[in-house]
Amino acid sequence: MDEAQILERLRESVVNLDIEEVKKACQDALAQGIPPIRAITEGMAKGMDIVGQKYEAKEYFLAELIMSGEVMKEGMKILSPHLKDSDVKKMAKAVVGTVKGDLHDIGKNIFATLMMAAGFEVVDLGVNISPEQFVEAVRNHKPRILGLSALLTVTMQELENVIKELEKANLRNQVKVIVGGAPLTEEYAKKIGADAYAPDAVAGVNICKKWVEGE
Numbered sequence: 374m375d376e377a378q379i380l381e382r383l384r385e386s387v388v389n390l391d392i393e394e395v396k397k398a399c400q401d402a403l404a405q406g407i408p409p410i411r412a413i414t415e416g417m418a419k420g421m422d423i424v425g426q427k428y429e430a431k432e433y434f435l436a437e438l439i440m441s442g443e444v445m446k447e448g449m450k451i452l453s454p455h456l457k458d459s460d461v462k463k464m465a466k467a468v469v470g471t472v473k474g475d476l477h478d479i480g481k482n483i484f485a486t487l488m489m490a491a492g493f494e495v496v497d498l499g500v501n502i503s504p505e506q507f508v509e510a511v512r513n514h515k516p517r518i519l520g521l522s523a524l525l526t527v528t529m530q531e532l533e534n535v536i537k538e539l540e541k542a543n544l545r546n547q548v549k550v551i552v553g554g555a556p557l558t559e560e561y562a563k564k565i566g567a568d569a570y571a572p573d574a575v576a577g578v579n580i581c582k583k584w585v586e587g588e
């Protein structure tokens with residue numbers, strides 16, 4: 374089975390909400406030497422896009438959304454360990470989390486995993502994190518980077534609230550803020566005063582690497 378077929382199986386297994394098949398396809402991807410990052414971004418994540426379209430078209434409902442999240446997580450369990458490169462030295466610390474009111478964590482988890490694979494020390498706060506909790510974490514962990522994720526148009530506003538709260542606490546200039554999540558845009562990130570926006574986790578990690586390498 375060639376790479377294109379395995380990537381197709383990865384996409385299909387997510388769309389079909391098939392946990393057993395996603396596990397098999399992930400194992401096959403590794404056995405075939407497909408880079409795990411490709412299996413994630415070109416395979417499973419593309420399947421999640423299709424699930425989102427089906428949800429919008431009312432072909433899928435909340436139960437399917439939940440299930441697709443579980444399927445992707447099972448696949449990530451198999452692929453994530455292979456992303457890590459134990460030889461890379463720890464570059465810098467990053468705190469990541471999904472903003473208040475938002476429970477989506479798959480994209481944030483991918484970003485966190487890839488950051489670790491790139492050598493960053495990552496503190497993952499989880500989901501539904503308030504501005505106060507982010508500020509507390511920046512104060513305690515003193516990260517160079519703060520990665521914020523928001524997947525809902527109604528929670529985008531929370532990104533700005535986090536930045537405002539950092540300013541109030543006099544911590545804004547101590548940390549670079551990068552934001553990501555499907556509804557965001559470069560313009561929005563600029564408007565709220567973030568240091569960067571990344572359309573996907575790989576681009577995000579590259580920006581972070583440049584930041585610490587350039588210092």
Ligand code: B12
Binds near residue numbers: 418440574
């Ligand atoms: C799975 C899913 C869920 C699961 C989440 C499970 C989980 N553990 O995360 C569950 C069932 C919980 C869920 C719930 C809801 N969801 Co939902 N969900 C999705 C779905 C299908 C996939 C999201 C996903 O994981 N994508 C795959 C990942 C890999 O992509 P990603 O998150 O965008 O991340 C990538 C980039 O954005 C970026 N990135 C993300 N974060 C960050 C952070 C940084 C720092 C960086 C650099 C990059 C980065 O990198 C990632 C990889 O490259 C999307 C549809 C879609 N295609 O986005 C809807 C979607 C996001 N959900 C939606 C909705 C409406 C809801 C609900 C309100 C439904 C309801 N009626 O209750 C609830 C809200 C719950 C809440 N309070 O958060 C809408 C949002 C519409 C909008 N514009 O606001 C969407 C777009 C579906 C749709 N088309 O209508 N959902």
